[in-house]
Amino acid sequence: MQKIAVLSDIHGNFAALEGVIADLQTRQVDCVFNLGDHVSGPLWPKETIQTLMKQDWVQIRGNHDRQLVSQDPGEHGLSDRYAFERLSGAELDWLRALPARVQAHNEFLVFHGTPTNDLVYLMETVEHGRLRLSTPDEIRERLGQTRPGVLLCGHSHTPRVVDLTEDILLVNPGSVGLPAYEADFPEVHIMESGSHHARYALMEYRAGRWRIETIAVPYDYQRAAEQAIKNDRPDWAVGIQTGFMQRQKTG
Numbered sequence: 001m002q003k004i005a006v007l008s009d010i011h012g013n014f015a016a017l018e019g020v021i022a023d024l025q026t027r028q029v030d031c032v033f034n035l036g037d038h039v040s041g042p043l044w045p046k047e048t049i050q051t052l053m054k055q056d057w058v059q060i061r062g063n064h065d066r067q068l069v070s071q072d073p074g075e076h077g078l079s080d081r082y083a084f085e086r087l088s089g090a091e092l093d094w095l096r097a098l099p100a101r102v103q104a105h106n107e108f109l110v111f112h113g114t115p116t117n118d119l120v121y122l123m124e125t126v127e128h129g130r131l132r133l134s135t136p137d138e139i140r141e142r143l144g145q146t147r148p149g150v151l152l153c154g155h156s157h158t159p160r161v162v163d164l165t166e167d168i169l170l171v172n173p174g175s176v177g178l179p180a181y182e183a184d185f186p187e188v189h190i191m192e193s194g195s196h197h198a199r200y201a202l203m204e205y206r207a208g209r210w211r212i213e214t215i216a217v218p219y220d221y222q223r224a225a226e227q228a229i230k231n232d233r234p235d236w237a238v239g240i241q242t243g244f245m246q247r248q249k250t251g
Contacts, residue, residue, distance in 0.1 A: 004200055004202075006035065006037060008200075009171070010044070011178040013043050013048070013176065017198075022249065034052065035062065035153065036060050036187050037065060040080050041083065041232060042082045042236055060101060063113065120155075129188060131156060154172060158172060160174075168202035170206060171203065172189055175195065180243050192243060197217055225237040
C-alpha cells in the first residue's frame with residue numbers, strides 16, 4: 001500500500017464530505033481511513049451516514065458516535081440529539097457496529113482520541129482555554145504501551161504530524177466538517193483552524209518513508225453555514241464560515 005487518505009470529524013457536514021470525496025477521486029489512493037465523529041451536529045446527519053455506509057473505507061467510531069448509540073437520548077447534547085432524531089435504526093446499528101480502533105496492514109493503528117480513550121486529545125493539551133502542542137512526555141504517557149507504527153487519530157480537529165521517535169509517527173488529518181468549536185472537556189476551551197476549508201491528510205510511501213500532505217479543500221461552506229442557522233446553531237455557522245469562534249471585524 002503506497003498511498004492512503006486519512007479523514008476525520010465530518011460531523012454531518014455533507015457539503016464538506018462531497019468536496020473531499022470529489023478531491024479524493026483525483027488522487028488514486030489505495031485506502032481511506034475515516035476516524036470517527038461522522039454525523040453529530042446540526043447539518044446533514046442522514047445524508048452523511050448514507051454516503052459513508054456505501055464506502056469501501058476503514059471506518060471507526062468517535063466519541064460522538066459512541067454517545068449517539070450508548071447514551072440515554074435524554075442525556076444527549078444539542079448536536080448528538082439533532083443527529084439521533086434523524087437516523088434510522090439501521091443507520092444507528094451501523095454506527096454501533098463500528099470498532100473503537102483498528103490495527104490495519106500490520107503498520108497502522110487507527111483510533112479517534114488516544115488508543116484507549118476517545119475523549120482525550122493525543123497530541124494536544126488544553127491550556128488557558130486553547131489547545132497547545134503536547135510535549136513528547138505527555139504524548140508518550142497517553143500512548144502507554146502502544147507498539148511502534150503509524151498512529152492515526154482525530155478528535156482535536158487540528159491537522160498535525162508528530163514524529164515522536166524513529167519508529168512512531170503520529171498523524172491527525174484535521175476535520176472534514178467542523179473547522180472551529182467550543183468544548184467543555186477536560187475544561188472549557190476552543191479550537192480554531194482559521195479557515196473554512198474541509199481538511200484531510202494524504203500519505204504516500206516513497207523511498208522507505210511516508211510523505212504526508214495536509215489537504216485543505218474549498219467547498220460551498222456558505223451552504224453548510226445556512227443549514228446551521230436554519231437549525232438554530234449560529235455558533236456552528238460562525239465556525240464553519242470563518243474557522244474562528246467569533247466573527248472577525250471588517251473595515
